[in-house]
Amino acid sequence: MSEQRADVVVIGAxxxxxxxxxxxxxxxxxxxxxxxDSRVGGRTVNLDLGNGVITEGGGQWVGPGQDxxxxxxxELGLRTFDTFVDGxxxxxxxxxxxxxxxxxxxLRPHVLADYAQAQLRLERMARSVPLEAPWTARKAREWDAxxxxxxxxxxxxxxxxxxxxxLAFTVANSEDLHSTSLLQQLFRIAACGGIDHIVNITGxxxxxxxxxxTQEIARRMADDLGSQVVLGSPVSAVTYDxxxxxxxxxxxxxxxxxxxxxxxxxxxxxxxxxPDLPVRRAMLQRRWASGSESxxxxxxxxxxWREQGLNxxxxxxxxxxxxxxxxxxxxxxxxxxxxFVGTASSGYGQNWSDALLDDPQxxxxxxxxxxxxIFGPQAAHPTTYLEKTWSHEPWISGCVGSRPPGxxxxxxxxxxxPVGRIHWAGTETAIVNQGYLDGAVSAGERAADEVGxxxxxxxxxxxxxxx
Amino acid sequence: MSEQRADVVVIGAxxxxxxxxxxxxxxxxxxxxxxxDSRVGGRTVNLDLGNGVITEGGGQWVGPGQDxxxxxxxELGLRTFDTFVDGxxxxxxxxxxxxxxxxxxxLRPHVLADYAQAQLRLERMARSVPLEAPWTARKAREWDAxxxxxxxxxxxxxxxxxxxxxLAFTVANSEDLHSTSLLQQLFRIAACGGIDHIVNITGxxxxxxxxxxTQEIARRMADDLGSQVVLGSPVSAVTYDxxxxxxxxxxxxxxxxxxxxxxxxxxxxxxxxxPDLPVRRAMLQRRWASGSESxxxxxxxxxxWREQGLNxxxxxxxxxxxxxxxxxxxxxxxxxxxxFVGTASSGYGQNWSDALLDDPQxxxxxxxxxxxxIFGPQAAHPTTYLEKTWSHEPWISGCVGSRPPGxxxxxxxxxxxPVGRIHWAGTETAIVNQGYLDGAVSAGERAADEVGxxxxxxxxxxxxxxx
Numbered sequence: 001m002s003e004q005r006a007d008v009v010v011i012g013a014x015x016x017x018x019x020x021x022x023x024x025x026x027x028x029x030x031x032x033x034x035x036x037d038s039r040v041g042g043r044t045v046n047l048d049l050g051n052g053v054i055t056e057g058g059g060q061w062v063g064p065g066q067d068x069x070x071x072x073x074x075e076l077g078l079r080t081f082d083t084f085v086d087g088x089x090x091x092x093x094x095x096x097x098x099x100x101x102x103x104x105x106x107l108r109p110h111v112l113a114d115y116a117q118a119q120l121r122l123e124r125m126a127r128s129v130p131l132e133a134p135w136t137a138r139k140a141r142e143w144d145a146x147x148x149x150x151x152x153x154x155x156x157x158x159x160x161x162x163x164x165x166x167l168a169f170t171v172a173n174s175e176d177l178h179s180t181s182l183l184q185q186l187f188r189i190a191a192c193g194g195i196d197h198i199v200n201i202t203g204x205x206x207x208x209x210x211x212x213x214t215q216e217i218a219r220r221m222a223d224d225l226g227s228q229v230v231l232g233s234p235v236s237a238v239t240y241d242x243x244x245x246x247x248x249x250x251x252x253x254x255x256x257x258x259x260x261x262x263x264x265x266x267x268x269x270x271x272x273x274x275p276d277l278p279v280r281r282a283m284l285q286r287r288w289a290s291g292s293e294s295x296x297x298x299x300x301x302x303x304x305w306r307e308q309g310l311n312x313x314x315x316x317x318x319x320x321x322x323x324x325x326x327x328x329x330x331x332x333x334x335x336x337x338x339x340f341v342g343t344a345s346s347g348y349g350q351n352w353s354d355a356l357l358d359d360p361q362x363x364x365x366x367x368x369x370x371x372x373x374i375f376g377p378q379a380a381h382p383t384t385y386l387e388k389t390w391s392h393e394p395w396i397s398g399c400v401g402s403r404p405p406g407x408x409x410x411x412x413x414x415x416x417x418p419v420g421r422i423h424w425a426g427t428e429t430a431i432v433n434q435g436y437l438d439g440a441v442s443a444g445e446r447a448a449d450e451v452g453x454x455x456x457x458x459x460x461x462x463x464x465x466x467x
Numbered sequence: 468m469s470e471q472r473a474d475v476v477v478i479g480a481x482x483x484x485x486x487x488x489x490x491x492x493x494x495x496x497x498x499x500x501x502x503x504d505s506r507v508g509g510r511t512v513n514l515d516l517g518n519g520v521i522t523e524g525g526g527q528w529v530g531p532g533q534d535x536x537x538x539x540x541x542e543l544g545l546r547t548f549d550t551f552v553d554g555x556x557x558x559x560x561x562x563x564x565x566x567x568x569x570x571x572x573x574l575r576p577h578v579l580a581d582y583a584q585a586q587l588r589l590e591r592m593a594r595s596v597p598l599e600a601p602w603t604a605r606k607a608r609e610w611d612a613x614x615x616x617x618x619x620x621x622x623x624x625x626x627x628x629x630x631x632x633x634l635a636f637t638v639a640n641s642e643d644l645h646s647t648s649l650l651q652q653l654f655r656i657a658a659c660g661g662i663d664h665i666v667n668i669t670g671x672x673x674x675x676x677x678x679x680x681t682q683e684i685a686r687r688m689a690d691d692l693g694s695q696v697v698l699g700s701p702v703s704a705v706t707y708d709x710x711x712x713x714x715x716x717x718x719x720x721x722x723x724x725x726x727x728x729x730x731x732x733x734x735x736x737x738x739x740x741x742p743d744l745p746v747r748r749a750m751l752q753r754r755w756a757s758g759s760e761s762x763x764x765x766x767x768x769x770x771x772w773r774e775q776g777l778n779x780x781x782x783x784x785x786x787x788x789x790x791x792x793x794x795x796x797x798x799x800x801x802x803x804x805x806x807f808v809g810t811a812s813s814g815y816g817q818n819w820s821d822a823l824l825d826d827p828q829x830x831x832x833x834x835x836x837x838x839x840x841i842f843g844p845q846a847a848h849p850t851t852y853l854e855k856t857w858s859h860e861p862w863i864s865g866c867v868g869s870r871p872p873g874x875x876x877x878x879x880x881x882x883x884x885p886v887g888r889i890h891w892a893g894t895e896t897a898i899v900n901q902g903y904l905d906g907a908v909s910a911g912e913r914a915a916d917e918v919g920x921x922x923x924x925x926x927x928x929x930x931x932x933x934x
Contacts, residue, residue: 145617145645147872153612178612179754179873266753269736269864276859279824283759286733286864287646289871292750351877357746392743397736397753404756404871405614406646410818 002252006030007455009247009256011235011271014042015059015437016425017262018221018229019072019444020451025225027452032256033225034249036234036395040222043396044437046213047297047386053329054213055297055336057388059437060327063207065193066438068445069217073210076220080208083201084303084326087311090374092318093160097374103200105315107160114161119195121155126190131431134187135409144409148185149178167315167322168199170342173435174291174390174399184403191432201313201325205436211330214437234395239274240421258451262425262444265415266290266397273422280414287407288428290398292391293342296320296367299384303328303335305375312337314374320356320363321370337371337379342399360387400427400435416443423447469719473497474922476714476723478702478738481509482526482904483892484729485688485696486539486911487918492692494919499723500692501716503701503862507689510863511904513680514764514853520796521680522764522803524855526904527794530674532660533905535912536684540677543687547675550668551770551793554778557841559785560627564841570667572782574627581628586662588622593657598898601654602876611876615652616645634782634789635666637809640902641758641857641866651870658899668780668792672903678797681904701862706741707888725918729892729911732882733757733864740889747881754874755895757865759858760809763787763834766851770795770802772842779804781841787823787830788837804838804846809866827854867894867902883910890914 008024010017013035021031039045046054062069062080073080091098091105100106107115129137137143148169152162166177173180173188189195197204210216222229233251238259240246245259261268265288276282303326305312312326312335320341327338341352341363355362364385371379390399416429425447430439475491477484480502488498506512513521529536529547540547558565558572567573574582596604604610615636619629633644640647640655656662664671677683689696700718705726707713712726728735732755743749770793772779779793779802787808794805808819808830822829831852838846857866883896892914897906 141645142617142620145620146613150609150612150872153609176873176877178608178876179871272861278821279759279858280821282858283865287756287871289754292746351879354745354747391746391749394739398750404646404754404873405617406643406871409645410643412818 004032004252004254006032006254006256008258008260008451009034009254010260010262011247012042012262013040013218013222013229014262014440015044015218016427016440016444017260018218019441020260020262020425020448021225021228022221023445023448024452029455031228032254033229034233034235034247035229035231038232040229041215041218043399044214044218046215047388049299049384053334055327056213057295060209060214061206062437063205064203065197066433066436068441069438072441073217076217078216079211081211081330083206083209084328085201085311087306087309089311089313092314092316092374111158111160114156114158115164118156118161122186122189123194126186129186129190131191134183135412140183140409143183143186144181144405146182147178147405148180148182151182152177163317171323171340172198173402174293174342175289175402179289179404180402181405181408183408188434191434235271237272238422245421257455258421258423260423260425260447260451264290264397264426265428277419280411281419284407284411284414287404289401289404291342291401293340293399294387294389296339296341296363296387297327298337298368298371298382300335300382303332304378316374318370318373320366321374324374339367363387418450423450471499471719471721473499473721473723475725475727475918476501476721477727477729478714479509479729480507480685480689480696481729481907482511482685483894483907483911484727485685486908487727487729487892487915488692488695489688490912490915491919496919496922498695499721500696501700501702501714502696502698505699507696508682508685510866511681511685513682514855516766516851520801522794523680524762527676527681528673529904530672531670532664533900533903535908536905539908540684543684545683546678548678548797550673550676551795552668552778554773554776556778556780559781559783559841570669578625578627581623581625582631585623585628589656590661593653596653596657598658601650602879607650607876610650610653611648611872613649614645614872615647615649618649619644630784638790638807639665640869641760641809642756642869646756646871647869648872648875650875655901658901702738704739705889712888724922725888725890727890727892727914727918731757731864731893732895744886747878748886751874751878751881754871756868756871758809758868760807760866761854761856763806763808763830763854764794765804765835765838765849767802767849770799771845783841785837785840787833788841791841806834885917890917
């Protein structure tokens with residue numbers, strides 16, 4: 001067992017941890033990054049389709065207003081490209097398919113009115129939520145005592161509106177709306193720039209993708225950090241006192257001035273931390289609700305739907321392919337259709353069967369049947385089918401997920417408040433664009449700043465005490 | 468590393484696991500029990516006060532209607548005694564203390580009416596919840612989409628009523644009412660025999676205690692099982708196939724026909740299970756909300772309050788000692804006052820300070836200050852102060868807790884539905900008296916029955932295939 005010393009030890013080589021390590025290294029601090037898995041990237045991962053083609057198994061989109069991740073992408077020499085939207089989208093409901101342009105499905109006027117009033121009310125409520133301290137909103141306790149789904153049930157008048165909200169927010173949250181706190185969702189709406197920004201491709205959070213896949217962001221940062229990144233080395237224990245922090249991992253122990261833990265809150269439960277974490281932080285870790293989302297991909301020898309004037313996007317009431325998007329590579333050398341299977345229920349209130357949740361073959365068949373309904377018989381025979389399920393990862397307890405009721409008001413800022421020599425990164429600790437890649441980057445930068453200031457103070461103090 | 472064979476391997480030597488092992492052993496099956504900790508009892512534990520006096524650090528009460536645990540206590544040769552209630556209780560609010568007899572505090576008429584209407588409505592709703600399948604109640608989705616606290620806020624008219632419900636149910640659930648699902652609480656009300664049964668000492672779930680402490684239940688079962696119980700042997704992995712289950716633990720590997728996992732759902736996350744658990748079960752484990760309750764005890768050379776005609780019970784709006792009960796040993800040889808510090812908020816909506824949650828000295832001082840307010844200056848100087856905090860256990864993630872919104876309707880019976888050769892015990896899997904010692908016993912017996920039938924079938928099948 002070797003032991004290393006560094007100014008800072010970072011736990012977790014996802015985008016957030018590597019960003020923190022990069023910023024600290026750029027400021028001439030010594031850093032060691034410990035990663036449990038044999039790869040970097042965390043909840044971004046490229047799935048290899050051969051012939052240089054990849055598809056993104058995890059977080060994949062960036063968009064306007066996501067300044068921190070866009071700046072990092074630029075700094076790393078990566079490029080983005082637009083999510084494919086040229087052509088018509090499909091809105092399929094009650095067996096009837098309609099084609100439409102732009103971002104708004106062809107809703108009947110009373111449904112559109114219902115959707116619009118709900119959006120208006122939610123955004124008005126969201127404006128009263130202080131981003132830095134959502135728990136201080138005047139109605140915080142009331143909103144944190146119910147679920148987003150419960151609110152929608154009570155304040156919308158059409159099932160179609162509820163389905164559309166459910167679909168959009170389930171994809172964005174990988175979380176059943178009847179489990180997530182209304183206050184948490186209002187906070188996210190406020191911090192993301194409104195509901196349209198969460199829902200839309202063009203002009204919204206799904207506008208662009210990264211050439212080479214989003215895992216390239218982590219890979220390039222790790223390449224720059226070189227041997228500072230230790231893979232395959234799960235951390236078992238963190239101990240800190242007034243002098244230092246000691247992190248024990250499978251391959252190396254690291255002594256440092258400060259630690260940055262860049263993991264999803266529930267994953268930190270895998271680490272024995274001494275002294276005990278404060279109750280609020282411990283409970284937040286145990287109660288943060290990770291998502292169980294899977295991404296399903298059907299790969300075709302070409303994006304045949306484009307030849308029919310379609311952009312591959314579909315919003316439907318089908319059991320599996322409720323939201324479909326074209327996820328082909330930028331050159332369109334193959335065609336890829338993507339959908340999300342999130343939580344345990346589809347659309348509004350329809351529980352998925354155990355077979356659909358647990359049997360990849362059943363999932364594949366149901367997905368292809370839905371795609372055939374939407375795009376015709378050509379969709380029935382992909383050259384490749386693949387999926388990425390986030391509920392069975394060895395070191396990651398799921399997708400980003402969100403807070404159930406009561407957590408924001410009870411545990412307030414326990415997600416990011418430092419504990420002794422331990423600081424917290426990860427997209428869950430971001431204020432703006434929490435849950436997105438942009439949140440991962442800004443959280444990593446915030447943690448690096450936090451620690452950097454303390455390291456400097458320490459150095460100055462030491463220098464003074466010597467003089 | 469040794470390897471053993473048994474008909475059944477039980478993981479967890481709490482009351483539920485040991486009950487399962489006892490019943491299977493009584494039916495002539497071979498059983499090995501693996502326990503991570505160095506003691507048996509799980510969430511029951513005796514705290515030694517010297518001179519043969521103990522107090523219960525965990526689950527401590529049994530009452531009428533809890534037939535399974537009462538039968539087991541009897542079978543083990545243990546005895547119960549009444550929780551001390553002789554004398555007057557104290558109701559302290561807004562600085563004014565009143566003494567009262569019986570179970571109902573001296574509420575002003577409009578508060579009593581408010582409390583009664585809420586109780587009536589909740590019990591009427593509870594009657595429509597099918598105990599075996601709460602998720603099939605007609606309003607299941609609506610009730611599972613909000614919190615019990617949110618419902619109380621909307622359907623009661625006085626803060627005093629809300630405080631009383633909060634106090635009673637927080638102690639019973641070790642869970643903030645603004646985090647727990649209304650449906651889950653209605654299910655518990657229905658399964659426990661009504662709100663009075665949950666709240667009351669005499670005639671309710673707090674009626675009796677066990678002579679020698681509740682940990683004696685587990686200890687006596689473990690003594691009978693002898694070397695079948697392996698302590699200090701945390702399980703790291705469970706693998707099963709069509710033939711058998713293999714359980715790897717620190718001190719021994721066990722091959723068996725069936726495994727019974729008798730742990731709180733979130734604690735099962737510590738074990739790598741192969742093949743992967745079904746999504747519903749995996750998500751239930753990740754989202755079951757463990758409680759963070761602490762029990763605080765002030766020990767005096769005698770129960771001095773009894774000399775003043777008091778029974779030691781108090782219901783107050785003080786920050787720490789909001790509910791106090793006499794927890795002295797049956798002979799009254801010392802006096803013990805007990806309170807509960809649950810979750811992160813006291814009474815109704817008042818968040819505890821971090822210092823109160825995380826600093827035992829601050830907690831002690833605040834507790835004794837409250838006791839002095841209630842019982843006078845004699846309470847200020849206990850001979851001993853001690854506490855048991857369940858949020859910092861090495862192998863237990865907290866108190867029983869409960870389900871946040873959405874879990875009952877999404878994951879339904881994932882708490883107890885067998886997965887391959889794995890069966891589930893633990894009080895969380897009980898239908899009647901879930902969360903109580905009685906639920907732990909009935910769940911252990913149910914799991915033993917489930918497995919016992921399958922073992923018999925297997926034996927018969929083997930015999931037939933040989934003939």
